[in-house]
Amino acid sequence: MSIFTIVAGARPNFMKIAPIIHAFQEKQKAGVDVHFRLVHTGQHYDKKMSGDFFDQLNIPEPDANLGGGGGTQAEQTAAIMIAFEKELMENRPDLVIVVGDVTSTLACSIAAKKLQIDVAHVEGGIRSGDLSMPEEINRMVTDSITDHFFTTSEIANTNLRKAGVSEEKIHFVGNTMIDTLKAQMSNFKSPEGPVFESLKAGNYFVMTMHRPANVDQEHSLKAMIDAILEGTQGLPILFPVHPRTAKNLQNLGIQAPNLHMCEPLGYLEFNYLVKNAKGVITDSGGITEETSVMNIPCITLRDNTERAETIHLGTNELVGTDPKKLKPYLDKIMKGEWKQYQGIPLWDGKTAERIVDILLNSY
Numbered sequence: 001m002s003i004f005t006i007v008a009g010a011r012p013n014f015m016k017i018a019p020i021i022h023a024f025q026e027k028q029k030a031g032v033d034v035h036f037r038l039v040h041t042g043q044h045y046d047k048k049m050s051g052d053f054f055d056q057l058n059i060p061e062p063d064a065n066l067g068g069g070g071g072t073q074a075e076q077t078a079a080i081m082i083a084f085e086k087e088l089m090e091n092r093p094d095l096v097i098v099v100g101d102v103t104s105t106l107a108c109s110i111a112a113k114k115l116q117i118d119v120a121h122v123e124g125g126i127r128s129g130d131l132s133m134p135e136e137i138n139r140m141v142t143d144s145i146t147d148h149f150f151t152t153s154e155i156a157n158t159n160l161r162k163a164g165v166s167e168e169k170i171h172f173v174g175n176t177m178i179d180t181l182k183a184q185m186s187n188f189k190s191p192e193g194p195v196f197e198s199l200k201a202g203n204y205f206v207m208t209m210h211r212p213a214n215v216d217q218e219h220s221l222k223a224m225i226d227a228i229l230e231g232t233q234g235l236p237i238l239f240p241v242h243p244r245t246a247k248n249l250q251n252l253g254i255q256a257p258n259l260h261m262c263e264p265l266g267y268l269e270f271n272y273l274v275k276n277a278k279g280v281i282t283d284s285g286g287i288t289e290e291t292s293v294m295n296i297p298c299i300t301l302r303d304n305t306e307r308a309e310t311i312h313l314g315t316n317e318l319v320g321t322d323p324k325k326l327k328p329y330l331d332k333i334m335k336g337e338w339k340q341y342q343g344i345p346l347w348d349g350k351t352a353e354r355i356v357d358i359l360l361n362s363y
């Protein structure tokens with residue numbers, strides 16, 4: 001029997017693990033002797049940030065919740081490592097599967113390797129080159145001890161080869177986030193409320209901002225919001241607000257009749273808004289993947305990206321954090337002159353099947 005432990009902790013992880021779980025369940029139905037445990041580290045413990053995803057993405061309740069949320073990054077890392085070590089000693093698997101680049105990814109890969117348990121990193125090899133981002137440190141440390149790298153792009157493969165990773169450890173499989181997107185697209189649903197009900201498809205923007213470079217400096221946050229309000233020419237802007245950002249916006253007294261701030265949304269509701277938007281303005285990496293596949297214009301308010309394929313082949317443009325550079329990009333969206341999705345290799349909805357086949361051939 002093959003035994004695997006799948007780790008999830010923060011909001012983006014759930015979209016990435018859901019298709020892997022479903023692929024394992026299909027193997028079990030077909031009579032394959034495989035067992036998996038789902039461990040939720042508790043890194044995100046807010047209902048909207050994690051609980052909704054179990055329902056919407058049809059993920060079983062976790063076998064364990066480590067309760068590792070809260071505190072500084074170091075405190076959170078330590079809490080998750082201590083709890084996950086105990087979990088592994090009580091339920092030792094053949095391999096631990098970590099996804100993405102959050103604190104849980106780093107903490108659980110270290111705990112596993114110190115117990116001599118193999119680690120597979122789904123989304124291995126992606127790099128922004130920006131060590132001021134905690135996620136970049138998480139990726140680099142995780143990839144330095146990983147046994148199997150499941151990659152989303154040829155760019156990630158190249159990064160791993162340059163780091164000296166041997167070819168047999170690199171598995172170019174595609175993107176499980178896109179598996180979830182394709183599987184769930186027919187289930188997307190409008191959020192409830194008068195603001196959402198009044199929207200016209202293709203006639204509003206969706207915005208997300210959470211990175212410290214954009215939201216922690218009040219002056220630059222105000223300048224960016226002002227530039228966005230000007231460039232979108234009065235069209236509605238839907239802005240699901242991260243709690244930290246909400247506080248900063250409140251301090252600044254930022255408001256406009258077409259700027260609609262709301263609570264974080266569930267996966268199905270948020271992507272309904274994205275799929276029907278005129279464009280998306282974000283500083284998130286994952287959203288640039290989804291907008292590309294849905295062929296929705298995407299502006300990224302960052303100076304670098306770990307997902308360069310979304311620029312080369314997708315609908316994403318890296319604009320930076322200077323509000324003065326925003327207008328020409330918004331003008332292009334308003335005129336309907338944005339580039340089209342070219343297709344990214346293996347982003348076809350079958351990535352999880354490839355991952356599970358490789359794992360079952362190895363363990």
